[in-house]
Amino acid sequence: MWAPKFPRRTFLKATAVTAAAVGAGDILSFGDWLRKADAAPVTKIPSLCETCSAACGMWVHVKNGRIWKVTGQKDHSQSRGQLCARGHAGIAMAYHKDRITHPMKRIGDNDFVPISWDQAYSEIAAKLQTVLKEHGPEKVFFSHNPRPTNSFYWPRLMAAVGSATIQSHHSICSTARDVAYKWTTGGMATADLGKTKYIVFLGRNYVEGLSPSSAAGMAAAYAKGTTIIVVDPRHSNACLFASEWVPIRPGTDLALLLAVANILITENLYDKEFVAEWCVGFDEFKKGMAAYTPEWASAVTDIPADTIRAIARGLGNNRPASCIEQGYKAPNGCNYANGTQMFRMVACVNALLGNYGQDGGMKFGNAPRLGSLDAKQYPAPPKPKAARCDGVGIKGEYPLCQASQGIVHMMPQRALEGKAKAGFLYRINVARNAPDPALLVKGYKALDLFVVCDVKWSESAMCAHYILPECSPAEREDLPAVVGAAVTMRTAAIDIVHSETKPLPEIVAGLAAHLGLEKYFAFSREDVAAAMVKPLGVTLDDLRAKGTVKVKAPAAKPLSFATQSKKIELYCQAFADNGFPPVPVWEPPYSAAAGKDSFVLIHGKQGFLSHTTSISDPYLCAIAKRYGLERLWINAAKAKKLGIRDGDLVEVASPQAKRRVRVKVTERIHPDAAYIPAGYGRFAPFLKTGVGYGISANDFVPARVEPISGHAMMMEVVVTVRKAGE
């Protein structure tokens, strides 16, 4: 690993001198030294990647006490022996210059001083107790990216404190999808890509928003002749494995699905038996779909009516081995005002195809279940009774949003309204990854207490009163997790690099002790881990040796839907009860106003970046800079009209922001869309790499909350693009 070590030759020369001093017999030529150093013994230690949510199993190859490289674990179903660019580069986070090396206290804007752990714990505990006394636990929140260890420790501490507001990243990721599926099919089913004959991807990009297994799966499906339709305003690299790219006007996927349902019903292509047995509300649904003809949808989506018919017939004729892929952030997990209804329609169209539980259709997972800590021996804190400060589950606010997800991007606004007073953030960078950074920074700073626990500096950490530094993934052992039909666990590959950083369990237990709540943490991480794997017949030593251990897959369960009616809700009673349309209806996106000279600003991942943390990796940032990958994509014909040429510096403007960036003029995008890759535009001044490089779509988007599922509507923005003076 390159990071901050001597250039190799210098390092070896220095070592040679030292060795020469040890004994005359040790004097070797430089070449001999080189060979000796290269031939140093290598140990392979199992770990899990932490650069994206796939959490691939990897072997960390350690040489001379340092991480040398990583390779993929073959038994891990996400990596299957491979790793992506992020994985190869990301493990060196241990050595990055952006590490937070001490507990820090903010004493001014962008001004921090290192403090001791004891001082950090004591001051945080005192301030939190003041908030609890003056405002109660309903004004305390915790936001994180849920991973095995933090999902156990932090919520337990929050429950002990009495706060019910636990939030994940999903409201800036996939809340619309998850809420829609919860109320329509009782949970998410996933496309059986290996066996499907005809699959429609709506924006979802398996080769750039990737895991090694998703990219491999798409390549393999294409190679064997599966019909793969990719509907996306942009010809993404996923289109390399597409039978057809169907460009669509941004934010109109709902209209396409409404028309597909209309055709499946009017042309009798749907599965009547499945609908009769497993669905409720077909009559209302049928009535609702009647108006959505392919001609109507063509005008909305800019897809020819015949193409829409061909898609519907392709799905209908190949059922049940046909499906609409389940989606993620794309096309609409948190992007447009009509996101929740759009994903309801994905579930409904799949229901019309009768593909649930069928080979080549949509399948529910059936993962082995981990155990948990003995509650008698180690009593858990009582479930908090306090109301949530993000309105989730509260009638009149966000009754349908899931308590496990919450509305993370809303908290700074709530802080400004006085509805939140103390917040804890663990490894999630909301201030950069959610819309309207100025408001987010202002809001977080308005809290009485704001604590960030992270490995590296971030825009969110810059807002914190206190920062608690965690050690990096390579330096720690974590709690186990299930992946496919296997158990996997990160183990420590190297010693702690910065002595004042700690693994999370120690940090949470330390904080709990200073709050007088140590009784809820009277165990070690190993106790928790052992209890988790025990029912599966796996030991921690197995995991330390093999990284990933296969276990018996649970027997297949008969088809069932965990909704209120125990059926697929084509007509959703809960939506009706809360004043939302119970059968999906067309709602234009706010950004439908994009016209001849303006664009809907869309964003999406590149295969070598995850969010903003990647662009601050020296290797990944160098890739982007070498190929100019930060550029804004606009359609060639429209660029010509605007007098913009490839490589020009342009000014992108919305009512909220103006930013400059270079442009990529391309035939690979719908004229109404301008695409900016996600994960650029960092502004935390303490970061050494990637700061001020590229722009973020979030700068242009107002802070808003979609009413049904509570997502951030991150593509609801129209921008103008004009040539900027150099």
Added chain:
Amino acid sequence: MPRYAMIIDAKKCVGCYACQVACQMQNELGPDNVLIRFEDRETGQYPKVGYVIAPLQCQHCQEAPCVPVCPTTASHKDVNGLTMIDKERCMGCRRCVAACPYNARTYLADEGVVQACNLCLSLVGAGEEPACVATCLTKARYFGDLDDPKGEFAKQLAKAKPLRPDFGTKPTLLYII
């Protein structure tokens, strides 16, 4: 002696850069030194468009232009027919960098030497695949022996051709395009 070779199926490459970074780590290179680089091309007009992206690296040419220009014989053909660089003899003049029509060599400023793909011979010697082959997410790369082709490598060999036969360097790295 085996004649090692690699086949790259450009139709399967998605431009994820995994091979490039795996190679950098395997060879302990800094962020700005790459032994694998990418070229891409867009074709057609909206909405009927095509796109291809493919990795380039040392093509291990049988008539390697980098070898005769080397004043110290650091750039040489080895017993396996591969084009290798002996770092101890390299004086960093970079004539080979200029001579390579594939722009596949990089100058390591720290060490004052030139480096290029060595097909991970240390891994191959240990019975493993080169790092770029092992990590390729879509299995767009195949490694094998031209004198004894086996498995997928043998199957793909019939379809594989030099990327730029017009350069006349007779590469051992072959492409499916």
